[in-house]
Amino acid sequence: MKALAIGAHPDDIEFGAGATLAKWASNGCEVSLLICTDGSKGSWDPSVSTEDLTAVRKMEQRAAADELGVSGEVIFLDFVDGELNAGLKERETVASWIRRLQPDVVLGHDPWKRYRLHPDHKNAGQLTVEGIVAARDPFFLTGSNLSPHRPSELFLYEAEENDHFETSEGHEKEKLNALESHKSQYVSTMGIHEDDKGGGLQEFRDRITKELCMFGELAGVGMAEGFKRISEL
Ligand SMILES: [Zn+2]
Numbered sequence: 606m607k608a609l610a611i612g613a614h615p616d617d618i619e620f621g622a623g624a625t626l627a628k629w630a631s632n633g634c635e636v637s638l639l640i641c642t643d644g645s646k647g648s649w650d651p652s653v654s655t656e657d658l659t660a661v662r663k664m665e666q667r668a669a670a671d672e673l674g675v676s677g678e679v680i681f682l683d684f685v686d687g688e689l690n691a692g693l694k695e696r697e698t699v700a701s702w703i704r705r706l707q708p709d710v711v712l713g714h715d716p717w718k719r720y721r722l723h724p725d726h727k728n729a730g731q732l733t734v735e736g737i738v739a740a741r742d743p744f745f746l747t748g749s750n751l752s753p754h755r756p757s758e759l760f761l762y763e764a765e766e767n768d769h770f771e772t773s774e775g776h777e778k779e780k781l782n783a784l785e786s787h788k789s790q791y792v793s794t795m796g797i798h799e800d801d802k803g804g805g806l807q808e809f810r811d812r813i814t815k816e817l818c819m820f821g822e823l824a825g826v827g828m829a830e831g832f833k834r835i836s837e838l
Pocket of ligand 1: 613614617726
């Protein structure tokens with residue numbers, strides 16, 4: 606089996622589907638990650654160089670992929686953080702990667718989640734959904750020599766309506782390790798403060814574990830991640 610997970614920024618995939626991808630990878634699934642933006646706005650420190658930040662975030666993303674056991678590719682599309690469009694050019698880029706990698710399962714942000722603030726998450730989700738359509742139908746991407754590819758399943762994470770749960774029992778540690786690889790995001794995204802003598806980190810771990818338990822309860826298992834699953838592609 607091959608899976609392709611698409612996220613707006615480095616760390617989004619780990620938040621939404623880290624344990625599931627770690628489980629699948631450990632079962633022999635070839636997992637690839639596609640990050641749409643360069644992560645250049647992911648800091649609250651105005652003195653940070655965006656070039657340095659981008660380089661650091663790519664390193665962190667690769668380290669996180671290793672923690673998940675990713676054996677496929679880690680792809681950076683490098684669209685500017687905060688300015689991701691769900692336009693034709695971007696859709697063709699995503700669709701080309703779907704054709705090239707030929708995943709059975711595609712994972713992405715739910716573009717229909719209500720009351721979400723970040724435009725990149727919505728647009729990355731839109732690109733995932735519309736990228737599948739363009740990858741699958743032969744009269745899209747006619748200028749390329751890539752053959753059409755129709756994935757079997759789409760899993761939307763951070764979903765408005767969760768109707769599928771992947772048991773993550775035994776893989777919560779890999780999710781946490783992958784998330785904690787994104788050290789540049791400790792303060793701005795994860796609420797982890799280094800002067801907190803580890804308390805902030807423990808609180809973060811508790812929060813992630815609590816969410817896994819919440820989905821696990823809905824699924825009637827110990828821990829799980831929740832998705833909107835679309836099987837008619
Ligand atoms: Zn994000």
